[in-house]
Structures are given as C-alpha cells and as structure tokens.
Amino acid sequence: MNKIRAVIAGYGNVGRGVRQALARSRDLELAGIVSRTPDRVKKELDDAVPVMPIADIPAWVAALRPDVAILCGGSKQDLPKQGPELVKFVSTVDSFDNHSRLPEHFHAMDDAAKTSGHVAVISTGWDPGIFSLERTLANAFLGVRAYGFYGMTANGGLSMGHSDALRTIEGVQDARQYTHAIPEAVERVRRGENPDFQPGDMHTRECFIVPKPGADLDKIRETVVSMPGYFAPYKTTIHFITQDELNSKYAGFPHDGLVIASGKTGDAGHPADIEYHCRWGSNPEATANVLVAHARAAARLSGEGRNGAFTILSIPPAYLSPLDQEELLAHWM
Numbered sequence: 007m008n009k010i011r012a013v014i015a016g017y018g019n020v021g022r023g024v025r026q027a028l029a030r031s032r033d034l035e036l037a038g039i040v041s042r043t044p045d046r047v048k049k050e051l052d053d054a055v056p057v058m059p060i061a062d063i064p065a066w067v068a069a070l071r072p073d074v075a076i077l078c079g080g081s082k083q084d085l086p087k088q089g090p091e092l093v094k095f096v097s098t099v100d101s102f103d104n105h106s107r108l109p110e111h112f113h114a115m116d117d118a119a120k121t122s123g124h125v126a127v128i129s130t131g132w133d134p135g136i137f138s139l140e141r142t143l144a145n146a147f148l149g150v151r152a153y154g155f156y157g158m159t160a161n162g163g164l165s166m167g168h169s170d171a172l173r174t175i176e177g178v179q180d181a182r183q184y185t186h187a188i189p190e191a192v193e194r195v196r197r198g199e200n201p202d203f204q205p206g207d208m209h210t211r212e213c214f215i216v217p218k219p220g221a222d223l224d225k226i227r228e229t230v231v232s233m234p235g236y237f238a239p240y241k242t243t244i245h246f247i248t249q250d251e252l253n254s255k256y257a258g259f260p261h262d263g264l265v266i267a268s269g270k271t272g273d274a275g276h277p278a279d280i281e282y283h284c285r286w287g288s289n290p291e292a293t294a295n296v297l298v299a300h301a302r303a304a305a306r307l308s309g310e311g312r313n314g315a316f317t318i319l320s321i322p323p324a325y326l327s328p329l330d331q332e333e334l335l336a337h338w339m
C-alpha cells in the first residue's frame with residue numbers, strides 16, 4: 007500500500023507534534039518540512055528529514071510530491087495568508103482556531119481550493135475540531151445548547167493565547183496563564199438549568215508572571231485585570247514568580263475540556279445528558295494527532311475527485327479512520 011505523503015508547513019509546537027504523530031502512523035509518512043526559517047528547523051532534526059523554504063511552493067511541491075500539506079502556522083498571522091496560497095498547489099489541513107473569523111477563513115479556503123481543484127480541511131484540532139462535532143451532535147440529539155468548559159483539573163489548562171497576551175505587557179519577561187472551570191457553573195449545566203452565562207461566569211484565570219528586573223508590579227497587575235476580552239470579564243488571580251519557578255513548575259502544555267449538554271426527552275421530560283471530556287498532557291501533540299487523522303481524510307476526499315473546503319462536520323468519520331469498512335462494522339459500531 008502506498009502511504010499518504012504529508013508535508014508539515016510551519017514548524018513550532020504543533021509541527022513537532024505532527025512529526026511525531028506521522029512517525030506513529032501506519033498509512034501516512036513525512037514527505038518533508040517547509041518553513042520560513044529552515045535553518046532553525048534543520049538544527050533541530052537529523053539530516054534524514056528534507057527541510058525546504060516555504061516561499062517557493064512549486065519547488066517543494068515538485069521535490070517532495072506531497073498528497074497533503076498539514077499547516078502548522080499560527081492562526082493570527084500565518085494561516086489566513088498561507089492557507090489560500092498553499093491550497094492553490096496542494097490539498098491542505100489546518101487548525102485555524104479564531105472562532106469569530108472561522109466563516110471568513112472557510113470561504114477564503116473554499117474559493118481557492120475550488121479554483122485549484124484541491125481539498126482544504128479547515129479548523130480541526132480539539133476546539134475547534136472534536137468539540138465542534140460534539141456540540142453539534144449534542145444539539146442535534148437533544149435540541150439544547152452544549153456548553154464548553156476548560157481546565158477541569160486542579161492545575162487548570164494552559165491557554166497559549168492568554169499567555170501570549172500577558173507577554174505583550176510592558177515589564178513582563180515571561181508568563182503562563184491557566185484557565186479554571188468554575189465547578190458551580192458546571193453543576194448548574196448538569197442540573198439542566200441551561201443558564202444564560204456571560205463571559206466570566208464559567209471560568210476563572212490564573213496568571214504566573216515573571217516580571218523584568220525593576221518592573222512596576224502594580225502597573226502590570228492593573229494592565230492584566232483591565233485587558234478587554236482576555237481578562238477584564240474574568241476573576242483573575244496573579245502570581246509573580248521567578249523564571250526558574252516558571253520553567254520548573256509550569257513546563258509543558260497540559261489542557262483539558264468538557265462539552266456538556268443537558269436536556270429532556272419525551273412527554274414525561276426524562277433527563278438526558280451528554281458529556282464528552284478530553285484530557286491532554288500535551289495540547290499541541292493532541293492537536294497534531296487530530297490533524298493527521300484529517301490529513302488522511304483530505305487525501306481520501308481528494309482521491310475521489312472532491313474539492314473545496316471541509317470541516318470535521320462535513321467529513322464522514324470513517325474517512326478519518328485508518329481502519330477499513332469491514333473492521334469498522336465488525337468491531338467499532
């Protein structure tokens with residue numbers, strides 16, 4: 007069987023996770039890595055992995071012959087620009103995670119993919135991604151809103167976006183932000199109240215900040231708690247710590263989340279609850295595994311002559327699986 011050849015486009019935390027996931031896959035293989043900073047990437051890897059500059063797309067498409075490119079750039083700056091360019095040459099999968107701009111990204115990718123005859127799977131990972139599917143299924147089956155909670159464990163879940171926001175503040179050397187679900191809010195949903203939560207009713211935020219020498223701590227604190235969108239609506243706790251403490255106690259990328267829907271069925275109003283919980287020791291590695299499953303689906307859709315943009319909602323689950331139809335029917339139904 008010919009393996010599906012995947013190129014990693016952009017090599018950061020998620021890109022590293024994709025490389026490891028491809029090495030474990032039985033039907034996909036790493037064709038190469040393309041990057042804006044190939045020298046940096048080459049230093050990290052052994053010579054067996056081809057690494058090429060991302061800019062000359064026709065050159066690396068010709069050299070690496072990918073069936074699919076797994077785009078691992080950042081959602082803010084990279085994917086909206088790189089996605090429509092790359093899908094002109096090869097089918098793509100990305101984990102674009104800006105929910106408010108997701109329809110815009112879908113249409114940009116759909117137009118470019120239809121014009122070139124490729125497949126673009128967008129916004130997959132765990133949220134958006136797995137949780138989008140679970141929310142949609144819960145709503146379809148129970149007709150109620152499905153709620154998303156993040157950071158159910160004692161330490162909470164690391165939010166990369168909020169950590170980045172803290173690092174932009176003057177006087178901050180380094181920082182990590184952990185999100186905590188509010189247990190009473192989870193219980194209200196489980197009781198079937200279907201509350202109309204405002205931002206700040208479901209989660210609290212805990213910040214571990216390494217200040218620069220001589221920084222004004224009160225000013226940093228005030229800037230954090232008043233930051234619109236990110237922290238202002240939330241109960242926020244701030245700890246000032248040293249770089250050594252941050253490096254030793256708060257390493258890695260742990261995260262977790264829970265989708266809950268609570269409804270009723272029948273004339274008697276019997277309770278009907280759906281919960282779906284993911285716990286990740288490494289958020290980027292988990293995201294990478296989901297991306298690789300979608301790369302398989304992208305290659306299969308493309309092999310059938312399909313084109314345009316797809317999401318996890320429009321791809322049959324069997325297309326994600328390495329198992330064949332008979333195996334799925336016999337053991338997984």
Ligand SMILES: NC(=O)c1ccc[n+]([C@@H]2O[C@H](COP(=O)([O-])OP(=O)(O)OC[C@H]3O[C@@H](n4cnc5c(N)ncnc54)[C@H](OP(=O)(O)O)[C@@H]3O)[C@@H](O)[C@H]2O)c1
Pocket residue numbers: 015016017018019020021040041042043046047060078079080081082101102103104129130131132133134135166289290293
């Ligand atoms: N849907 C989901 O559930 C989900 C979950 C997690 C993350 N995500 C998305 O995944 C995206 C990527 O996350 P990430 O953690 O992998 O971001 P990241 O580590 O910051 O990497 C993003 C890009 O920055 C460049 N880069 C990384 N390290 C660099 C360095 N040391 N020097 C210079 N350039 C460097 C790489 O591009 P080049 O190789 O081209 O330089 C890389 O592709 C996020 O923006 C987020 O939107 C989605």
